[in-house]
Amino acid sequence: MMQRRFLSSSTNAANYYKITLKRSTIGLSKDFKAAAHTLGLYRLQQTTYQPVNASTAGSILKLKELVKVENVDAIPTKEDLLAAKPPRGYKVIGNKI
Template structure:
């Protein structure tokens, strides 16, 4: 009964973590910098998607002050990411002469 209550999988559980590096690991130990690279984060404001499991959660807890973490159900495709970006450049709407 106790195991079933605490360890049952729910249908609303997320499958991935969306992890963004918000602060630099410069000045921290080599172990912390290596942990950031293990998560796939090399530059500031870079985003990585990792599976939601115990080892990933432990690495996130190690770097919790540097990261922004969100729970997501799926990894977006390149087309979905491109659709969210604004068009490049600018557009002249009218002249004010």
């Protein structure tokens, strides 16, 4: 039993959950809204990064129909997010004002 526990913890597991709110909490009871707020989700398409632990997993299971969850190794920095953003479809050349 102890060997199994040590072997499972030595695998390369993700450190964070990337949680995105895909469906609204409008019309749901207060405990569902509270679980979303506990995860830091207030608006649709909002993404938060939460550590992998039992309390986070419990909140995710409560909201499993409303959220999209991915496992990630690290929280991306602001520079990483801007680098992944596609370039603008236009350029502002001048100002007529």
